[in-house]
Amino acid sequence: MRGELIVTSEIQTLLEAIIHSTQDAISVVDSDGIGILINPAYTRLTGLEEEQVIGKSADVDIAEGESVHLKVLQTRLAVRNVKMKVGPKGRDVIVNVAPILVGDELKGSVAVIHDISEMRALSEELERARKRIRKLEAKYTFEDILGTSIAMTAAVEAAKRAAETKATVLLRGESGCGKELFAHAIHNASDRKYNQFVRVNCAAIAEGLLESELFGYVEGAFSGARKGGKKGLFEEANDGSIFLDEIAELSLSTQAKLLRVLQEREILRVGGAMPIAVNVRVIAATHVHLEQAIAQGKFREDLYYRLNVLPIMIPPLRHRIEDIPILTHMMIDRFNLDFGRSVKRISEEALTRLSEYAWPGNVRELENVIGRAMIQAKYQDSTIESAQIDLPEHSVKASTHAITPFPTIVSLEEIVREAERHALLEALNESNDNKTQAAKRLGISIRTLYYKLERLGISDQSTM
Numbered sequence: 001m002r003g004e005l006i007v008t009s010e011i012q013t014l015l016e017a018i019i020h021s022t023q024d025a026i027s028v029v030d031s032d033g034i035g036i037l038i039n040p041a042y043t044r045l046t047g048l049e050e051e052q053v054i055g056k057s058a059d060v061d062i063a064e065g066e067s068v069h070l071k072v073l074q075t076r077l078a079v080r081n082v083k084m085k086v087g088p089k090g091r092d093v094i095v096n097v098a099p100i101l102v103g104d105e106l107k108g109s110v111a112v113i114h115d116i117s118e119m120r121a122l123s124e125e126l127e128r129a130r131k132r133i134r135k136l137e138a139k140y141t142f143e144d145i146l147g148t149s150i151a152m153t154a155a156v157e158a159a160k161r162a163a164e165t166k167a168t169v170l171l172r173g174e175s176g177c178g179k180e181l182f183a184h185a186i187h188n189a190s191d192r193k194y195n196q197f198v199r200v201n202c203a204a205i206a207e208g209l210l211e212s213e214l215f216g217y218v219e220g221a222f223s224g225a226r227k228g229g230k231k232g233l234f235e236e237a238n239d240g241s242i243f244l245d246e247i248a249e250l251s252l253s254t255q256a257k258l259l260r261v262l263q264e265r266e267i268l269r270v271g272g273a274m275p276i277a278v279n280v281r282v283i284a285a286t287h288v289h290l291e292q293a294i295a296q297g298k299f300r301e302d303l304y305y306r307l308n309v310l311p312i313m314i315p316p317l318r319h320r321i322e323d324i325p326i327l328t329h330m331m332i333d334r335f336n337l338d339f340g341r342s343v344k345r346i347s348e349e350a351l352t353r354l355s356e357y358a359w360p361g362n363v364r365e366l367e368n369v370i371g372r373a374m375i376q377a378k379y380q381d382s383t384i385e386s387a388q389i390d391l392p393e394h395s396v397k398a399s400t401h402a403i404t405p406f407p408t409i410v411s412l413e414e415i416v417r418e419a420e421r422h423a424l425l426e427a428l429n430e431s432n433d434n435k436t437q438a439a440k441r442l443g444i445s446i447r448t449l450y451y452k453l454e455r456l457g458i459s460d461q462s463t464m
């Protein structure tokens with residue numbers, strides 16, 4: 001350290017020790033703007049050694065921007081948060097510079113330099129962590145969906161294909177058959193996987209609240225409305241997916257609003273007049289026979305066609321009894337961990353009983369049955385025996401109970417329409433939504449393609 005600033009060598013040593021110990025890059029110039037001190041953090045950040053800075057003008061280290069040291073020496077006022085580039089590598093930094101005043105006398109100025117490339121890296125890391133957390137909200141992937149039966153494999157294949165598109169998906173199947181699992185997996189296999197997955201159970205939210213929950217509200221929309229208004233779940237899910245579970249429970253008025261969102265790709269907050277554009281993939285699910293609900297006037301037909309772009313039928317457990325062993329073994333492993341048991345197997349007789357049961361509650365019910373058997377098992381039990389399987393009295397043989405409330409095929413007209421819809425979507429997909437190419441693939445004119453897309457209610461499916 002040189003110059004008038006130094007009073008005694010003891011203070012000099014102390015000062016140097018302090019400045020050298022900090023991780024912040026520091027540079028000091030004297031009252032003439034000549035470099036008198038830097039620390040190792042400064043050299044690490046700028047790449048400049050003492051001999052390149054000490055005794056040189058204050059602007060020697062600047063790659064882009066003006067010397068803040070010189071400004072401070074002129075004004076005698078501290079300057080904060082100035083962005084500039086320093087050193088031969090032009091590192092992005094923010095500097096805070098203060099004058100060194102001894103009494104009234106200006107002795108120089110001191111700069112503390114922060115590397116913002118590091119901050120940028122940290123904030124990118126934070127954003128990545130946030131994305132991972134968001135992803136965890138949709139926790140299941142296709143790997144979690146067990147089953148090798150033809151029915152299950154077909155459903156998984158259809159869902160994987162759907163995941164690659166932007167289209168609305170409708171998951172149909174009885175309660176407890178895995179619709180939520182599929183919704184998670186579709187989101188996680190899509191290019192929206194790093195964005196939000198928002199789940200809404202339409203049956204669990206009171207009708208009066210549902211609209212403002214889904215679409216948000218503006219300030220003053222109703223008494224008790226929050227100041228500044230509130231974002232709805234569609235806005236929360238922007239760039240991600242929204243899973244509308246139990247879709248048939250929506251009132252006719254909310255159905256009309258949802259239809260508008262699907263058609264226009266924009267929402268209107270409750271009490272608001274300005275539409276807000278949203279880019280959300282809708283995954284809807286229901287255990288209700290929607291065609292019947294339409295016939296009964298409970299479900300809008302136009303909404304049905306908008307939702308039914310890619311219907312996926314998830315088979316009930318009694319239609320895929322060959323999947324029972326693999327599901328049972330997965331559950332045994334899980335409950336061993338949860339309940340501290342060490343069960344290794346299940347007896348043939350017990351498995352036969354499970355296979356003959358009709359499973360009105362599907363996989364969720366199987367989970368409950370295995371869970372109960374394992375809770376009752378003794379710590380040393382390694383096999384689940386038939387006697388430990390507690391099935392309700394009214395157990396019906398699976399084979400005699402094979403009627404699903406979702407006839408995949410309703411009429412010949414429906415079969416043709418579904419096949420047509422499928423072919424159009426596939427052609428659009430394979431031609432990346434290029435309608436001319438899609439028409440060519442299908443061997444029809446572009447006019448016919450537009451007509452068919454309109455008739456099947458899929459003209460706008462490419463974004464929702």
Ligand SMILES: Nc1ncnc2c1ncn2[C@@H]1O[C@H](COP(=O)(O)OP(=O)(O)OP(=O)(O)O)[C@@H](O)[C@H]1O
Pocket residue numbers: 144145146147173174175176177178179180181182245287327363364367
């Ligand atoms: N194929 C499968 N492989 C593994 N686990 C499954 C499978 N299907 C369902 N499950 C499990 O069964 C339970 C019920 O599944 P899920 O909640 O997805 O059903 P759901 O159809 O959405 O039911 P609900 O209509 O009652 O909401 C969950 O614990 C899920 O993990």
